[in-house]
Amino acid sequence: MCGFPTPTDTVTPRQPRGQERVITGNRQTSWAFADAYVAEDDALRWARDRAREAGLRSVTPSTGAALRLLAASVDAKAVAEIGTGTGVSGIHLLHGMRPDGVLTTVDPEPEHQQFARQAFRASGFASNRSRFIPGRALDVLPRLADAGYDLVFCDGDRLELLDYLAESLRLLRPGGLVVFEGVFANGRTVDSGPQPTEVIRIRELLRTVRESQELVPSLLPVGDGLLCAVKR
Numbered sequence: 001m002c003g004f005p006t007p008t009d010t011v012t013p014r015q016p017r018g019q020e021r022v023i024t025g026n027r028q029t030s031w032a033f034a035d036a037y038v039a040e041d042d043a044l045r046w047a048r049d050r051a052r053e054a055g056l057r058s059v060t061p062s063t064g065a066a067l068r069l070l071a072a073s074v075d076a077k078a079v080a081e082i083g084t085g086t087g088v089s090g091i092h093l094l095h096g097m098r099p100d101g102v103l104t105t106v107d108p109e110p111e112h113q114q115f116a117r118q119a120f121r122a123s124g125f126a127s128n129r130s131r132f133i134p135g136r137a138l139d140v141l142p143r144l145a146d147a148g149y150d151l152v153f154c155d156g157d158r159l160e161l162l163d164y165l166a167e168s169l170r171l172l173r174p175g176g177l178v179v180f181e182g183v184f185a186n187g188r189t190v191d192s193g194p195q196p197t198e199v200i201r202i203r204e205l206l207r208t209v210r211e212s213q214e215l216v217p218s219l220l221p222v223g224d225g226l227l228c229a230v231k232r
Helices: 017-037 042-054 061-073 090-095 110-122 137-143 158-173 186-189 196-213
Strands: 079-083 102-107 132-135 149-154 171-182 215-220 226-231
Touching: 042 110, 042 158, 042 186, 061 090, 061 149, 061 171, 061 186, 061 226, 079 090, 079 137, 079 158, 090 110, 102 110, 102 171, 110 132, 110 149, 110 215, 137 158, 149 158, 158 171, 186 196, 196 215, 196 226
Parallel strands: 079 102, 079 149, 102 132, 149 171
Antiparallel strands: 171 226, 215 226
16 A cells, blocks of 8 residues: 555544544535535536536535635746646636636647636636647646646546646746646555555655655645645
């Protein structure tokens, strides 16, 4: 497991089964409350519907709210996003960014980006607030400016996570944030059983970020897991 705890590694006393059910129920209620805490507008709901129709996974409302907060916390003027989708995460990032901030978003599917354009416009963002680049992330990112970004949000191919990290470190200014979505992999990241390559890559990413002397990391338990790290 490369140093990550399994469900059997806990050192807390095992609670009675009835109490476990109460704790689990409370957590589920808390997660539902967190998802409903920041209201989403019609444009976000429209973008979610388009993602669902296309078979795409969108960030949860609580993850979106965290992205807003993170973008605001670094007073982000320039953000790079790997994985446009239909614009759900992009809308949240734009809401957190400075009024003059620009989101550069990369996706291999231009038709998905067309939905995102419509969603951004419906949310009231001017066209000059976003830059859409169609293409594979690892082909596009090397063309972006060194130390030119305040935040990089990664929600792309899990097999390329370590490459995204390397590119993000080059793109970020000191004090900038790199954020990876979906690092819990629906609980498989800490499952001790055999896992697919994409989960192994997530574990490698978690270990690399945790052990890096260049990063200050934190793992946020929102949505399907949000790994955040500040570049020193």
